[in-house]
Amino acid sequence: MNNQDCIFCRIASKDIQANLVEETEHSLAFWDISPRQPIHILVIPKRHHANILELTINAPDELVDLMRLGTRIASEKSSGSFRLSFNTGAEAGQTVFHAHGHLTSRTPKDQLA
Numbered sequence: 334m335n336n337q338d339c340i341f342c343r344i345a346s347k348d349i350q351a352n353l354v355e356e357t358e359h360s361l362a363f364w365d366i367s368p369r370q371p372i373h374i375l376v377i378p379k380r381h382h383a384n385i386l387e388l389t390i391n392a393p394d395e396l397v398d399l400m401r402l403g404t405r406i407a408s409e410k411s412s413g414s415f416r417l418s419f420n421t422g423a424e425a426g427q428t429v430f431h432a433h434g435h436l437t438s439r440t441p442k443d444q445l446a
């Protein structure tokens with residue numbers, strides 16, 4: 334049920350380029366196009382779900398896969414301090430209506446003294 338009108342579906346199908354980090358069977362991680370912290374990576378399910386609520390209800394296996402990928406990348410790239418957050422609904426700042434976690438960190442591992 335992926336669709337051509339959804340920018341993240343198009344990234345998932347490699348129709349639009351993104352700076353990829355890692356992928357699994359169900360999930361894809363890529364750098365945010367306008368990072369707001371030294372680490373700002375988006376983690377998405379490859380199949381279209383409008384938000385984290387729908388992903389949780391309709392595809393819990395994909396949710397677990399996404400959380401595993403997001404936290405694994407967080408461990409690899411950050412000092413261990415990070416956020417994995419899901420804007421849900423326009424009033425909460427969601428602008429792309431394909432579920433995605435923002436993995437952000439101010440303390441990349443490679444910048445620690």
Ligand code: 5GP
Nearest residue numbers: 340351363364365366367420426427428429
């Ligand atoms: P939201 O505001 O929906 O929670 O987050 C959407 C995020 O997607 C924003 O941080 C925005 O910078 C990012 N974004 C939007 N379009 C693209 C794109 O085409 N490629 C990439 N890599 N990120 C995008």
Ligand code: ZN
Nearest residue numbers: 339342381431
């Ligand atoms: Zn989509």
